[in-house]
Amino acid sequence: MPAEFIKIYPQNPDERRIRQVVDCLRNGGLVIYPTDTVYGLGCDIYNTRAVERIARIKGIKPQKNDFSFICFDLSHIADFARVGNTAFKLMKRVLPGPYTFILDANSNVPKLLNTNKKTVGIRVPDHMIPRLMVKELGNPIVTTSIKDDDEIIEYSTDPELIYEKFEHLVDMVIDGGYGGNIPSTIVRADNDTFEIVREGLGDTSVFL
Template structure:
């Protein structure tokens, strides 16, 4: 059974962030808060950890995994960002959106979607951003919920439901509305899923 570690949602304690990152560096899978729902995640560049994440969540291997970058500048390492797409990203990130873009060669094939695209997030959440900055590379982001079920909002319940998680960072109750998914990979703006992020100004 993993550890439930309370963390300050606005000013996350560096030693607690370091503890979570040490688990990620060793190939572990953790639960953590975002600006929408709680996520399950691991190091983007650890293939075995990603396989473990699929097993923990009970996901089919054809289900896509998004990942989190610390800022706009980092996105360009992992995705092709044309001028029009950059203007959209700059306007709506950090925020409750997942943007689908063409992947660069930096992205492991295991997380590339059809047509070699990727889903990338920059959440407006101090804990999540502290994690990716301390790790120094992106972390996978998938909703903390069994397939087909609503997002779980209670960190304690997440720990109980997914006992193979090594750590759950408890920043209080999470949201129950997932991200809005926006596809920018073909040059236009397509809403794939309406969620927490408003779409009025996107379309």
């Protein structure tokens, strides 16, 4: 059965359509959605089978995943990670924004996502569609970029082309307009020191 393709306007997301997306997530569905960087693929962090499906699509073992979480705001972060005061203050300044923060994970991170890993990636994108999805769901979602090195770059920007590629692999594709093709900047926050792991969208001078 092909995925649903639904239009949601980023400036004023339709609450009814957000609920439709969240129903899909609650039922173990995989959803492709826009962010403030590239389009992402995600599911409910507590649905093991859905996480395994994403790992298969990415061609990796679930235990080897590099998935991050999308949270609604900073209040979610302490539920899953340990954050020092300096890091928290800086995150408060730059989030929502195009950054992924690698933090020390705590025991609340679902086992499948934390196997052999002591860290977790946290995203609070500056985009209301994924944030409202998380708020309505009541917990974070797994997020991973759908742009792979061997894919044509347009697949990460044009939602119609994304749908053509993934319509038989996922359950829903959100058309939130054209996406970007620059990923988030990844920052490791460790004991209130910062390391740029990957420079992407977003000002890195704030971490120096």
